Amino acid sequence: MKTMSNVDINAICYELNELLNGARVDKSFQPTKDTVIMRFHVKGTGRIDVVFQAGVRIHTTQYPLDNPKMPPSFPMVLRKHLKGANVISIKQHNFDRVVEIKIKKEKVYTLIIELFSKGNIILLDEEDNIIIPLKRKQWSDRDISSKKEYKFPPKRGINPLELKKEELNEVFKESSTDLIRTLARSGLGGVYSEEIVLRSGIDKKASASKLSDDEIKNIYNIILDIFDPLKDHNISPNIVLKDQNISESSISEKISSNINKPKEDVLPLELKLYEDNNEYKKEHFGTFNEAADEFFSKRVKNEIKGVQESIWAKKVGKYEKRLKIQNETLEGFKKTIEISKEKGDLLYAYYSQIENLLNVIQNARAKEYSWKEIAKTLKDAKKSGMDEAQILESMDKLGNLILDINGKMISIDSKITIPENAEVYYEKAKKAKRKIEGALIAIKNTEKQLKKMEDKRDIAMENVMLPQKRVKKKLNWYEKLRWFVSSDNFLVIGGRDANTNEAVVKKYLDNNDIYLHSDIHGASSVVIKTEGNDVNDNTLKESAIFAASFSSAWSKNYGTQDVYWVNPEQVSKTPESGEFVAKGSFIIRGNRNHIRGVNLKIAVGIVDYEGKRIMAGPIDALKAHTDNYVVIKPGYTKKEAIAKKILHKINKEDIISLDDVVRVLPSGKCDIVDL
Structure with a gap:
């Protein structure tokens, strides 16, 4: 597998230093054992993800990996020390496969990414003591453990940029x-x-x-x-x-x-x-970061798919192996029936010869001959040409005979009659026949289980969340806010935070519009854009659902919430004497029109509004514009997990990404409603 060379790292470090110098560190994730994703916020650019894979690569990435539901301790320690810090520098150490990232919060931390051998990721304090390593390692001259002083690996090779x-x-x-x-x-x-x-x-x-x-x-x-x-x-x-x-x-x-x-x-x-x-x-x-991202992310996709295929191959293989054994057992029962019946029939077909042979043995036993003596006598008789003895293959000291009849070896007991011996074989055939019924039932059950597991595998492989390229889309003005189009085609917008709440009122609230707000602290300012047209009760009701759902009532897991609406002239930013109005908040003067007990339940789907795009809003609004939607309510599942399920259900034309779904969901946990 390709790993980054000294030359690759030199080019990457220069680009990362130019891009991230001064950037703010956001969260850190550890999607796999050797891989850490660190998210940065760059002023004027926004989110930048950088992937560190110990011993393999470091570069920005547009292919986000799935994060574990329970984050390991390593990224949690990174979050504790580095979240909110700013990048000071990113450089390559001695033209080696080692990267140093200096990050300043209250203190200066160093993040070391080792890309030689199996690699490592190590967080150091301002005195270069190890806070935590991704992997603990020890050599005679280096000890990569917590609280130990970090030592760079010995210099290896030449630096072509400074070579003499x-x-x-x-x-x-x-x-x-x-x-x-x-x-x-x-x-x-x-x-x-x-x-x-x-x-x-x-x-x-x-x-x-x-x-x-x-x-x-x-x-x-x-x-x-x-x-x-x-x-x-x-x-x-x-x-x-x-x-x-x-x-x-x-x-x-x-x-x-x-x-x-x-x-x-x-x-x-x-x-x-x-x-x-x-x-x-x-x-x-x-950029080399873009090239590296495309190159390595393609490999990661193949690895993820390969791992999942291997896991499902084992699950399916378990039933395939069981079915094979059951079919072989069934064939064994059929063979037993055929052979046992044939041996029983042969005993009757050679009845007189076998009877004469048994009589000879019984007479010899009556004369108190030992089984050994009888066996020797019969062996001599066979050599002398005695007809009855020609079918005898061998005889043991207990009187059990092996007969060779037409090439079939048949075991009989000389102490019982021919019909009794034949019945032993017929009973064996009957017993095998009874077992066939059970074997057929078992095979049918296994075939059902195998088919069920194969169907599960096919569905699971279709839904394997391979990293999809995160392309930053150019958003329409309303997509930067909360928004939906009512069933009567009114555009309804709402604030996402304090800043956009301000914008909704100051920039987008016109004289003929209607302002709505959930009657709870922490809610979107919602505006129905009337364009001078009369608004009916349907749009008011839908907008109330929208206002209630995109409020703190959702994260508090409420089932219903009161909402009120007023005219634009009732909305003011001017406080009474001695009062203060926080950013994103407004003063409402005059009578409020309340809509009581609004249900918190919305739909998310793909609509065709100035082009195909994702929309989250009241169920009736989604029904009016698309058949491709999912209904959600306040619940107990994290946004990212719900977003993945929604994406699988509605992204039939592959026109939206996971980030698009996450962006339109309410703040707080959700559950999907089965319709």
């Missing part, structure tokens, strides 16, 4: 291996070592210590040339993919087998290694 020719001479002089291994082990990695060898024209298997001064000088100049764009930050982020339509034979004709190239890669630089356009497809990006 004398340093390169020393690297080759002390090498005991070939050119390509020497370059790779010096910290340049496999791909860049191959690029250097390709440009130099030197055999990569040549002994590094025997290179001439001219060859070393040539390699030195090539290294400077390759990595020079990093110094000026003039990079060319790209993803390269091997064209699967090109046959291996045609590739081998064009390319020397002396060069090893991966089938796919993400790079901040242009490499001659991939210049053959017929062999590789290349896609360029504006």
Whole structure:
């Protein structure tokens, strides 16, 4: 699996430092064992998510991963110390696969991301003591444990951005291996070592210590040339993919087998290694963060799907294995019936011969011959050609015989009659026949269970929440607020917070409009945009439901709430003498028109209003504009979990994202109402 090289990290750190310097840290999440997502707020840009995967990658991401319902301790400690802090700097340590993020709150913290080996993520205090590591590790010279002083790993390899020719001479002089291994082990990695060898024209298997001064000088100049764009930050982020339509034979004709190239890669630089356009497809990006996100997120999707497929394969396989065993058992019963019946019939078919043989044995026993003596006598009789003895295969010391009749080995007891022996076989066949009935019932039940599990698997795999790209959409003015379109086509808007409550009244409340507010502290200012038209009771009722649902009554899990409406001239920001009106609050003067006991229940669906978009509002309003909606009420399920269920139900045309659903839901927990 591709992991970020020293060169990748250098390019990423520069971009992250430019993007996040001064950014505010929001929440941290840990969606998988080795992966942490840290959310930042950048002034003028908004939310930025950065993924840290220990030992693999670090970059901004537009592909949010599912977060566990119960967050692990590591991200909770990050939240405790870093939430609300500001980023001071992001840099690469010594051109190594180590990233340092300095973050200031009351104190200065350092977040270390180690991307070598299996990697680690470590939070340090201002004295560089470890507060908490993602993984505890211990070596002879390093102890990654809480309260221990953090020590960077020993410097490894060369820094191509500060390389001196004398340093390169020393690297080759002390090498005991070939050119390509020497370059790779010096910290340049496999791909860049191959690029250097390709440009130099030197055999990569040549002994590094025997290179001439001219060859070393040539390699030195090539290294400077390759990595020079990093110094000026003039990079060319790209993803390269091997064209699967090109046959291996045609590739081998064009390319020397002396060069090893991966089938796919993400790079901040242009490499001659991939210049053959017929062999590789290349896609360029504006930033290396974008390129890395597309490259690694694609792999994460495949990994998530692979894990889920493996889990369901085990569940389904359990029933498949059981069904196979049951079918084999059924076939065994059928075979037992066939063979047992045939053996019973053969005893009657050879009745006289078997009877004569049994008589001989019984007469011998009457004369007090031992079973051993009888067996020897019968063996001698068989050799002498006695007809009855020809069907005898063997006899044990208890008088049990093995008969060979037409190639069938039949066991009988010489102490009982032929019909009694035959009945033993017929009874065995009957018993197997009775077992067949039970086996068929068991097989039918298992087939039902298997079908049920396969159906569950198919549904589960359809609903596997693969990371979907979070694209920041351009919102219409009303989408930045709470909004819905009534069943009579009136646009109704409401504030999302104190700032937008102010905007709803000061910017959007016109003279002919109607103002509504839930009769509880912590509610949206709601406005019916009448456009000069008369508003009927339906729209008033729907707007009241909207006002009640988008108030603190929802998070308090109320079933109903009172709402009132007034005319615009009754809404004022001017307080009485000695009073203070908080931001987002208003003074209502005059009589209020109350709508009592409004039910808190809304619908969420996709409507066609100036284009297809998600809308949350009263059930009647959604019914009037779409058949594709889900009804919710105050409940006990977190918004993110409900949002996922809603997304699966209504996103049939794949036009909305999880963030879109979360944005329109009321504040507080919800439950879906089964209609």
